[in-house]
Amino acid sequence: MNHGDETRAPAGTASFLRARIEADLREGLYAGRRWAGSPGDAAHHRGAPPDPARVRLRFPPEPNGHLHIGHAKSIGLNFGLAQAFGGACHLRMDDTNPTKEDQAYVDAIVEDVRWLGWDWRAFGVEHLYHASDHFEFMARAAEALIADGLAYVDEQQGEALRAARGDFGQPGTPSVWRDRPAVESLARFREMLDGAHPDGAMVLRALVDMASPNLQMRDPPIYRIRHAAHHRMGTRWRAYPTYIYAHPIEDALENITHSFATLEFAEHRAFYDWLLAHLVRVGLVQAPPPRQFEFGRLNLEHVVTSKRKLKALVDESHVQGWDDPRMPTIRGLRRRGYTAAALRRFVEATGASRHEAWVPYAALEQALRDDLEPSTPRAMGVLDPLMLELTNWREVFGQADTEPCTAPVHPRRPDLGERSFSLGPRLWIDRQDFSLAPDKHFHRLAPGRRVRLKYGVIVECTGCRQASDGAVADVQARIVPGTKSGTPGAGEVKVKGTVTWVGAHEAVAVEWRLFDHLFASARPDDSDCIDFRSQLQPQSRRVLRGYAEPSMARVAAEQHLQIERVGYFVSDRVEHRPDAPVFNRITALREGAQR
Numbered sequence: 001m002n003h004g005d006e007t008r009a010p011a012g013t014a015s016f017l018r019a020r021i022e023a024d025l026r027e028g029l030y031a032g033r034r035w036a037g038s039p040g041d042a043a044h045h046r047g048a049p050p051d052p053a054r055v056r057l058r059f060p061p062e063p064n065g066h067l068h069i070g071h072a073k074s075i076g077l078n079f080g081l082a083q084a085f086g087g088a089c090h091l092r093m094d095d096t097n098p099t100k101e102d103q104a105y106v107d108a109i110v111e112d113v114r115w116l117g118w119d120w121r122a123f124g125v126e127h128l129y130h131a132s133d134h135f136e137f138m139a140r141a142a143e144a145l146i147a148d149g150l151a152y153v154d155e156q157q158g159e160a161l162r163a164a165r166g167d168f169g170q171p172g173t174p175s176v177w178r179d180r181p182a183v184e185s186l187a188r189f190r191e192m193l194d195g196a197h198p199d200g201a202m203v204l205r206a207l208v209d210m211a212s213p214n215l216q217m218r219d220p221p222i223y224r225i226r227h228a229a230h231h232r233m234g235t236r237w238r239a240y241p242t243y244i245y246a247h248p249i250e251d252a253l254e255n256i257t258h259s260f261a262t263l264e265f266a267e268h269r270a271f272y273d274w275l276l277a278h279l280v281r282v283g284l285v286q287a288p289p290p291r292q293f294e295f296g297r298l299n300l301e302h303v304v305t306s307k308r309k310l311k312a313l314v315d316e317s318h319v320q321g322w323d324d325p326r327m328p329t330i331r332g333l334r335r336r337g338y339t340a341a342a343l344r345r346f347v348e349a350t351g352a353s354r355h356e357a358w359v360p361y362a363a364l365e366q367a368l369r370d371d372l373e374p375s376t377p378r379a380m381g382v383l384d385p386l387m388l389e390l391t392n393w394r395e396v397f398g399q400a401d402t403e404p405c406t407a408p409v410h411p412r413r414p415d416l417g418e419r420s421f422s423l424g425p426r427l428w429i430d431r432q433d434f435s436l437a438p439d440k441h442f443h444r445l446a447p448g449r450r451v452r453l454k455y456g457v458i459v460e461c462t463g464c465r466q467a468s469d470g471a472v473a474d475v476q477a478r479i480v481p482g483t484k485s486g487t488p489g490a491g492e493v494k495v496k497g498t499v500t501w502v503g504a505h506e507a508v509a510v511e512w513r514l515f516d517h518l519f520a521s522a523r524p525d526d527s528d529c530i531d532f533r534s535q536l537q538p539q540s541r542r543v544l545r546g547y548a549e550p551s552m553a554r555v556a557a558e559q560h561l562q563i564e565r566v567g568y569f570v571s572d573r574v575e576h577r578p579d580a581p582v583f584n585r586i587t588a589l590r591e592g593a594q595r
């Protein structure tokens with residue numbers, strides 16, 4: 001490896017996008033750009049110092065919903081590459097459609113990207129921008145296109161407009177308004193902006209090529225009338241730019257060098273280049289213009305990521321909100337207990353390719369375990385409690401009501417110290433750890449069997465009491481003397497199984513929330529799949545009332561821990577109270593373990 005080549009980013013994922021950036025830096029493609037300290041047109045940047053950012057990338061969400069795991073991919077890619085190359089990554093609200101956008105989403109997006117650990121401050125400037133800041137310029141550029149015979153107001157409407165576009169096998173039909181004089185289009189366009197016409201009455205179209213095999217080049221609409229208040233601009237505008245027109249302009253004004261888009265935008269690239277080439281030619285935007293490159297989106301099995309579908313899950317009460325722990329939104333994943341580091345690790349590990357990738361949910365869970373395993377505190381807890389009575393307590397421990405025990409906070413981190421709890425004659429164990437009819441793989445408690453109570457003693461089960469319906473009411477066992485963990489000779493009695501427990505005398509009552517996939521099928525989002533709602537699992541959320549060891553009393557919200565043998569948990573960031581603990585299970589300890 002050539003360490004002297006400063007354009008080389010660390011090896012890793014997204015190699016083809018890295019290679020693109022490296023090649024452009026090597027050629028000095030963007031070295032001549034100027035940066036006036038804020039986005040703007042060619043005149044704004046003229047005479048300013050050279051852009052201190054070697055590359056400028058951006059993450060451009062539309063504030064019409066909450067960010068999800070797919071966005072985390074795009075965020076990781078753009079902020080990560082900008083960081084690797086010593087550049088800047090802008091956070092841009094792509095707010096060109098007033099009917100669906102909201103300030104509350106803007107605020108949530110800012111919070112989520114920050115929480116993920118990224119920062120849009122670079123070279124002393126906060127690079128948080130809004131597409132709507134450029135509406136003035138976009139209208140001016142549209143007028144320039146009209147003046148140059150490259151845009152016209154088309155008064156065809158709705159279905160007629162769509163039909164005239166043709167389709168893959170069939171060229172489009174030029175509109176009767178295509179050759180109208182520029183002054184006429186200009187007058188109509190200004191009327192559109194001023195609200196003189198109702199929604200849908202006319203559109204401004206770029207004049208490109210109605211016979212192009214690329215449908216996006218068949219005179220795409222670039223402005224449409226929307227009598228709707230914009231969350232930032234109010235009623236200042238009555239016509240709004242379309243995505244295909246606005247996006248390249250936003251990139252150009254912000255000095256973006258590489259505009260990374262998901263594959264479905266590939267057919268927009270020709271218009272992106274067409275538009276910016278013209279705006280450069282007439283001196284409206286700085287040269288060289290940014291360029292678009294596509295990568296395959298991230299699809300996670302068992303979840304849907306379309307904002308429309310996520311919104312339906314919330315609106316139709318299939319989940320309890322955008323931050324429901326089963327939601328693949330950033331706030332849902334956070335509430336479930338996924339850490340920002342785990343999500344960053346996950347999207348980094350999935351790489352970027354030119355193809356769409358379906359990633360197994362297990363990969364996300366493994367990223368969490370890899371993040372939490374090295375330092376997360378351990379505790380014992382019982383999800384579904386069953387009483388275990390130690391019938392020979394007095395014979396073994398005499399008059400003492402309890403027997404102290406200790407355990408490491410983390411088995412490989414002695415620096416984290418120890419936790420203390422105690423045995424007593426009545427303990428809680430998990431119902432799953434007892435069986436009246438054990439098969440040969442069952443190594444936990446059953447009549448006549450011996451197990452070690454973890455960090456405690458070996459016990460031998462003598463029987464159980466059953467309710468009239470046959471359900472096990474409680475279990476009895478005898479302590480095997482001389483087997484207390486950590487005492488001399490304790491290891492001499494061998495047992496096959498270990499059971500975790502909590503002393504009934506000191507148990508902390510806990511509400512445990514367990515989750516399964518919202519969707520049973522791996523690809524509920526597939527286009528050929530029937531209505532995604534039909535794939536919903538009926539029992540994806542379960543609440544159990546159980547107990548935990550005393551070290552879990554008065555835990556703050558959003559604390560992670562491993563319940564030994566059961567999984568990774570987090571105290572719920574919304575409903576947990578130190579005196580009324582609520583814990584979410586994030587994932588089991590191993591793939592395929594009980595859910």
Ligand code: ATP
Nearest residue numbers: 060061062070071073074261262297298305306307
């Ligand atoms: P939706 O279709 O759910 O509305 P979107 O892609 O339209 O999602 P935007 O807010 O427009 O949502 O997306 C912001 C950025 O995130 C875009 O650059 C988009 O390409 C990217 N993005 C969205 N989903 C994914 C995904 N699953 N994988 C990678 N990038 C994604």
Ligand code: MG
Nearest residue numbers: 061062094243
């Ligand atoms: Mg979108």
